[in-house]
Amino acid sequence: MTINDSSATLLVSNSVDLAHSNTMALSCVADSVVTLTNEAQLDDFMATYAEDVEHQLSLFVLSGGSNVLLPAALNAVVLQPKMRGIHLTAQTDDYVDIEVMAGENWHDLVVHTVNQGWYGLENLALIPGLTGAAPVQNIGAYGVQLEDCLQYVRAYHLPTQTWHHLSVADCQFDYRDSIFKRTPNTWLISRVAFRLHTDPTHILASYGDVQTVAQRYAEQQEREQANPHDVMQAIIDIRQQKLPDPKQLPNCGSFFQNPIIGQDQFTALQTSYPAIVGYPMPDAMVKVAAGWLIEQAGLKGGGIAPIMTHKHQALVLTNHTPYQATQEDVETAQRYIANIVYEKFAIQLSREPVWVNADGSIGYAEHVV
Ligand SMILES: Cc1cc2nc3c(=O)[nH]c(=O)nc-3n(C[C@H](O)[C@H](O)[C@H](O)COP(=O)(O)OP(=O)(O)OC[C@H]3O[C@@H](n4cnc5c(N)ncnc54)[C@H](O)[C@@H]3O)c2cc1C
Secondary structure, three states: OOOOOOOOOOEEEEEEEOHHHOOOOOOOEEEEEEEEOOHHHHHHHHHHHHHOOOOOOEEEEOOOOOOEEOOOEEEEEEEEEOOOOEEEEEEOOOEEEEEEEOOOEHHHHHHHHHHHOOEOOHHHOOOOOEHHHOOOOOOEEOOEEHHHOEEEEEEEEOOOOEEEEEEHHHHOOEOOEOHHHHOOOOEEEEEEEEEEEOOOOOOOOOOOOHHHHHHHHHHHOOOOOOOHHHHHHHHHHHHHHHOOOOOOOOEEEEOEOOOEEEHHHHHHHHHHOOOOOEEEEOOOEEEEOHHHHHHHOOOOOOEEOOEEEOOOOOOEEEEOOOOOOOHHHHHHHHHHHHHHHHHHHOOOOEEOOEEEOOOOOEEOOOEOO
16 A cells, blocks of 8 residues: 655555564564654644555554464554654643653653652553553553553544544443443544642552552652652562563463353362462452463463463463564463353453454453353
8 A cells, every 4th residue: 555645754564573562472474564753743644544445455553562462464454553762741730641652662761750750650650551551451560550550542533533632431430341442443542631749659559568568668768658669660670570471471461351150150269279379350240360270270381382372471471482473372272261161150351462363353351162
């Protein structure tokens, strides 16, 4: 596909190898990739794309590739939002408002804000990916979700080729969910705006061992109380110990969702497995730890090569032949794992990352068995 307009910097490449553009390091070649470094380029590209009705491929938005399982051949136009910039839009004694462009690395943004004395994102440190993708699944960790600090999202509605400001209510956030996730390849998020506070004594560190580690950092600095820097550092440490670094061992984070089952089934399972881990949910349901189920099924470190669960973290599937393994290998391993778990516990597992079909359409969360 060629673009004959004046946007000289708009980069459209054909037959692009994306094996290094997804943290699972799956082999993938995309039909074409459009690199967007400013918003106007999207208007330009979409005007041309809309005219090109004869051989129109579907669109697929790809950011850092840390939550996707790409097919070996992706017959779609991949839009890569790489706009950069962090803009201060308002400041008072109590808070700052910032607008962040989609292509900013998420973890670098967290570190930058904390270093500036702008607080609220510290619990979300070390989550891979780019800022534009963060609202898609309302990223969350250690008791904080993106929506807690979000003001609005600027996004392009691909079907109507129009720009929109979406408020928090418009984004329809839920646990690891949003309007962007529910209507895939419909929106392209270009800016994410946050309100961050400037009070260093306001921290959220009661989650797990964060408080203990953060306090240790504070004491090393001869401060009585932990501050957001300490919380961020604690979370970086804890995450580095718990999760494999995708740069060293390719993975896409938690591979299976924690299944939700009825209280009756949970009580029955408790009889056979007194140590089963469950969290009460509304409507007499219980959320069960998928990692525990996989481990109890004897699959910690197991799988079907080259896709194996991590030896210390059964919930994470890792790729042992980076840039060669394919989505099919993931399919084989996930089925194997889910089948064994089902046979043992009669619980179905669902995937967490986004499964990208060959035509760029995507399938979330369907049961694996
Ligand atoms: C080791 C590891 C740990 C992780 N830990 C966490 C965690 O603690 N909490 C958590 O919530 N997640 C976690 N994740 C998942 C992942 O990092 C997040 O979902 C992240 O926000 C994905 O960002 P990305 O840029 O890589 O998006 P991608 O993987 O490129 O895309 C993910 C989805 O978002 C869509 N998308 C991407 N960018 C845009 C955009 N600009 N506009 C519209 N749609 C878009 C894509 O089409 C795709 O459907 C982890 C992943 C890994 C590998």
